[in-house]
Amino acid sequence: MNRRGNSRELIAIEQQLNELAEHLGTLKSSRDQTLAVSEHARDKAETASNAKSEFLATMSHELRTPLNGVLGMIDLVQEEALSLRQKDYLQTARQSTDDLLTVINDILDYSRIDSGAFNLEQQVFNLRTLIGNCVASYRHISEEHGLALTLNFYGDWPEKHLVLGDAPRLRQILACLLDNAIKFTNEGFVNVQAGCCGVEDGCIILTCSVSDSGSGIPQERVSDMFGSFEQLDAGDNRSFGGAGMGLSLVQRLVELLGGHVQVETSLGQGSSFRFELPLELASPTETPRPSEPAIPASRSPSMQALVVEDNPVNQRVAVALLTHLGFHTDMVTNGKEALNNVRTSHQGYDVILMDCQMPVMDGYETTRYIREWESGNDVGRTPVIALTADVLPGTELNCRESGMDDYLSKPVRKEHLREVVARWVKLPEN
Template identity: 30%
Template sequence: MQKTKQSLIGYLSIRNKIIISALIPMLLMAIIAAMVYINIEKTISTAKWVEHTHSVTAEGHQLVKLMLDMETGIRGYLITSNPTFLTPLNQAKRAWVRHIEELKRKVADNPVQVARVIEIEQLQKKWLREVADIVITARMEASSTHYNGATDLKTKQHKQQQAQSLAEVIKLVEDETGKRIMDKIRAINIRFIEEENQLLGKRQQTALAAADRTKKVILIGTLVAFLLASLIAFLTSANILNNLKKLLQGTEKIAQGDFDDEIQVSSQDEFSLLAESFNNMSQSLKYSINEMENALQSKGEFLASMSHEIRTPMNGVLGMLGLLLNTRLNKDQHHKASIAQSSAQSLLSIINDILDFSKIEADKLTLESIPFNLRQTLEEVAESLGFQAHEKELELVLDIAKVQHIQIKGDSNRLRQILTNLISNAIKFTAIGEVIIRATTEQNDNNTIQFSCHIIDTGIGISSDKQSSLFDSFTQADSSTTRKYGGTGLGLTICKRLTELMSGKVSISSKPGKGSIFTINIPFEVEHNQPLEIPNINIEGLEILIVDDNKTNREVLQGLLESWGAIIVEAVSAKEALQICQQRSQQAHKKFFDIAFLDMQMPEMDGADLGKKLQSNKDFAKMKLVMMTSIGEQGDNEYFSNIGFSAYFTKPTTTSDLFSALSIIMAGGDTLERAQPLVTSQYIKSLTPRQPTPKTSWTKSTHILIVEDNKVNQMVAKAVLEEYNFSVDIAEHGGEAITKLRAYPYHLVFMDCQMPIMDGYEATRRIRAGEAGQSNSQITIIAMTANAMVGDKDKCFAAGMNDYLSKPLDIALLVEKLQLWVPSPDKNTLKPEV
């Protein structure tokens, strides 16, 4: 590499050039700033002392005024003998004490002034003692009460005393003792104020001098700093740019594939090293790629760690709240626990949004491809947001008349997430009017369809210049939107990224004040197989092993499984779990575990390694394995399936999903085989609800109360229930239902929501409050309502109902609810979920 002669600056490193070019002006500016700061501090200090002087002077004048008030009060009293003239004297005496103490405090730094204040204080006390008090006493004696009768001896003597007292008063006044004291006080006060005025003059001159110095420092210093900085910047940039130009010329040749021509620089600074690095371009690129991969791995590890740390306590919170709500609570306790559960779920939703965004950014998000019911998904999304719309008195309309393809394959959970976000935003930004969800499907070919959904609102709208950036991260239409409606703008970004991952797109059409239309278009595969049902089994008596190092997780899962009748054994580590399994296998009289729930994140040995050890032992391999993890990674399904796991869930999972997973795993058959590679929450959602067992029946001793005002509905419901051997009574409205509950014990109540006199919501609230008797305050109440308004389900739960059925009644679903909530004699029944 050729090098030519260079000036002294060329031998400096770029770092030193930059330091020199920045340091000298910075030092000069720092000196200027320090001088300005010192002058400003002096000015501020002087201003405070000026203000202090004014305050002290005002206090001095106030003392003189108070002495005048005292004199005025005494004169008035001497002339009139009216005690009201003593009021100014008394007020001035009280104020004098306060002001003299304040003045002492303010001049405490000046011994001369302190001495004057003390002298004034002593003179005032002397004036009160030797003049005021004596004069007032004498005048009071001269003004004492007269006696009637001119010839009375006592009257004559009293008049003589009055005359003597007046003479004494006149003598005191003529003696001028009070005047001499007052003159002395005034003289001292004048000297006191003159001293303060002299200090004031000096301080004002100091302030003017400091201000003048500040101006000079700023003007001269700034000019010098500017000239010096310009000179240094010119010399440094000229040297750097010259070498940079040569470097750019060399890199252009390398970019064109000319690696033979070396980059030539004429300095011995970093440019020389940079040129050498360009000559080893292939090695540098390889190093950069490795660094990038390491950075992505670190980001993924951080994401996994944060997911685990956040979800683990959230799993405990939601699980404990679920168990709490399944106990006997009074109305207030149930309400508070429900609010806590709702808040925890909202927090989990926010956390999931953040983690989803991080996963998308790190390319770690995995999309499922499982069968699901499109109509059902749309209905459930609309239903879940209905209460939010109802609270704002908005119409939420679901139009799915043109959704011709019901069973499709894809990631239903992510589709729900997209729709929920867009519809929730539409409701949030709409004050009056309606939100319409209009969905359609069109056939692409025999195996795929195009799903389109328009979310139309009558809200605030968005201007055209803001629409292009609306889907950017942490962006909203403007800052006032964030302040008024809340949110970070992350949800729409996630919607866009998820839609694109699903090979679709999202768009917006909007006008300010006219509303907005969000449109999503996503292709899906058509599912040709008929949906399978969730099997219906009896969990009671299953022996289950729980392995988790987190005590809260174990307690929550144990409480849930035991509530269904399962027999639980706990292990706090993989090592303990292996010991328990070894002991159990050696005990011939004991049945081996049916299922084991394994936590993934455990010290020493994680859940995956424990699963491998269990599967490698033929005595343990017959036990079904369920993985519970706080961290979801791409490819987990295949990984855990290859180990031998039957199901895989990310914490926290729902009660119904756990119950369904147990049913699928223990029942086996086609439902389990089709769950390839294993059972997940997504797979469970693709299945149809479990159908009632035909043999399920109850006895006449099971009493049910139907609260319904419509005669036809009464007959239908009664006929269905009597087919299953229930004893059924009818109430026409809520008030009658409360009366019947007081008079007769029932196992369950089917409550219509819309009724005259007293509707189902009000009746439920009163029953929960104990108006139907304390024994009925926790009775199971299942709502029956025409699904005319989206959000009815949320309203029913808010009123205190346990479950929900929409009209017209689905017989299979009605019997399933009975299986969930009413024990049958053959125990072939499901436990209620939280």
């Protein structure tokens, strides 16, 4: 009996072990299938993310290229003698084009944040000057809307107002809130208050609010204000345009900078958007980034420029803008022609405007060949300024690494072109 009982127990244990082994095999197979599905999903997501990035890079270039022609021509026409009505028409066209460019920039920024490709800058800048300049840039449009735009500073500000942070993104946040307040305020005021507190351990807290006397926001819709592509008055009969993503982008930027944003509003009595950001005080030895490098003397009494651009409209815009700056300009449509001009020009060029994306030979390769030719022929270095409609991360770095000296993103504005060219060529006084 004992032997039979032991045999039955051994058989039962063996069966249990077999069942356990079978169960473990099933689990392993299930785990392998799950891992395979997860890996496939990850690869699919990475492929989709890369495809989106490539699509955005392409669309950025394709949209900015015609915008460059539109804004450039508007700038040139505004230099002519015009009637008041013509000036008004042109100003409306320019504002509409600027609005379109803002939408494009917001979409690109939003996508970069989503993909994790959004990089914050760290530079020394004057905080009060940045806020003051940003508000001042909206004074004219506020007056056109019949609004009083005011700015007040309060709190315990440091003596030098110099901080370390991402100045362009801070300005973008404030500009978006100002634009939003002016758009939704029919009469009354827009007020900016900038406070500083908590000056300790080398850090400060910036508290900035943008208040208006506009229509306000229904309480039940406040939570929707920071949603992507949200419009308070949706549908075909909504009162205001826009992509509905500005405030969502503001919230994301503020959070990336380590702060938070909130809104106080009352229907019919206006709104107040407030954000707080921690900022590091700059050390006494640090100074704001120089706005201009040393300006070399122009090599010739008659300044010579070379425009390398394959788009016919952008060619005309660049040549016309450089003519206004006092240059005699040659124009070619690809890198090979540019390289030939550089090698055979007897007088040489004072500056080269180089498009990055061109057929035959792109701007990066062309610039590398130009630098090799200069070093091998013991000639001076000609400033090469990149012109590109691609504003995705890494573009400016690619330009610098290829040997370009400066960078202009399309659409190129007359004042921006003058500013950048003046860093490398001594321009005549106006």
